[in-house]
Amino acid sequence: MNLQTLFSISTVCLHVGNNPLNRSLIDIFKRFKSDEGDEFKQEIVSDLEGLLSLYEAAYLRTQGESILDEAxxxxxxxxxAAGAGAxxxxxxxxIAHALKWPHRKGMKRVEHLFFISIYGKTQGHDExxxxxxxxxxxxxQHLYQKELGVLTKWWIELDLPKRTxxxxxxxxxVYLYCFTRVTTIGSVYDDTYDAYGTIEELEDFTAAIHRWDTSMQGIEPKxxxxxxxxxxxxxxxxxxxxEEFGISYCWDYGKSAICCKFIPRRSAMAGQRLCTDL
Known part of the structure; x- marks a missing residue:
């Protein structure tokens, strides 16, 4: 049995990501299970690189993919058990990093910094x-700092945290995950649905957004x-x-996204008011 194959297959699955090709590759992991098919072979335990790659690839799992749950x-x-003594x-x-925070659950830029550090310590690396x-x-990073500076200025001028x-x-x-103005505001109306509005208030709020009713009649002040x-x-x-492109097709799409996707979902999940604004 070529244990290196475990590393190769797992690495391919990890980098192909969640798409139909990757889903078809998953069954290949069955070759690393016992003849009875009830558990993974103990031989692969000694291949730490392969084991780590399998662990990382397994976090691509979706519901019903039991072989990745087992992985x-x-x-x-x-x-x-083996990582500390490697x-x-x-x-x-x-290994320690992956056990604490699997690659697929991490933020890419933070993960990049970690792996740059690791590569620099690797023997024979290319300078x-x-x-x-x-x-x-x-x-x-410099670009992100400039973007965050612009967003921070806008956020302070908006004064939304103090007003709500x-x-x-x-x-x-939110910037680290999505870095958009709309998503940043989205975190506030997320809290509004979760912890502030009553069902009746949220229904009025949802209806106003659906209508894009800028008169805002009947909406709770906050x-x-x-x-x-x-x-x-x-x-x-x-x-x-x-101004930049001569057309703004994304404006209508953005409105549609917030009206037809996010707001109805949050409205359905909303509960009674859990706290009041002091």
Whole structure:
């Protein structure tokens, strides 16, 4: 049995991602199970690189893919037991990192920084490649800092956290995941549905957004603030894209997305008011 094949197949699955090709590759993992097919073969435990790759690839699992559920259950304790004693210190670091935060659950830029560090410690690494990786990271980081500066200025001017004190101020957190104005405001109306509005108030709020009713009649005062923030942000996006491209097709699409997808889902999940604004 070629244990390196486990590493190769797992790595391919990890990088192909969630698409039909990857789903067809999953059955290949059956070759690493016992003849009875009830558990993974013990021989693969000694292949830490393959075991780690299988563990990472298994987090691509979707509901009903029992073989990947079994892969996580099998690899996790073996990696935890063998990782600390691994002869390769960089492999030990990667195992510890993966057990704490699997690659597919991490933020790409944070993961990049970790693996740049690991690559620099790897024996025989290419200095030119390492230098280019660091340069790329620093250039993109500088761009992110500029974007976050612009967003922070806009967020302060909007003054939404102070005007809706029940909501969490999550600008940097949301930026790391999505970095858009609309998504940042989305974190506030997420809290509005979860922890502020009553069913009746949220129904009125939802209906107003569906109508895109800028008169905002009958909407609870704090929700008017959020609606104003939403409409002003979309208007700003419309203005910027029209000025740059001469057309703003994304404006109508964005409105449709918030009206037809996010808001109805949050409205259905809303409960009674859990706290009041002080």
């Amino acid at each position: 996580v259950d099998f690899t996790k304790p073996h990696l935890a 002869e390769d210190s960089t492999l030990a670091e990667r 030119a490649v390492l230098k280019l990786a660091k340069l790329s990271f620093n250039v993109v 004190s029940y909501a969490r101020d999550r600008l940097v957190e 929700m008017k603030i959020i609606f104003e923030a939403i409409t002003s942000s979309y208007d700003a996006i419309h203005e910027m894209t029209t």
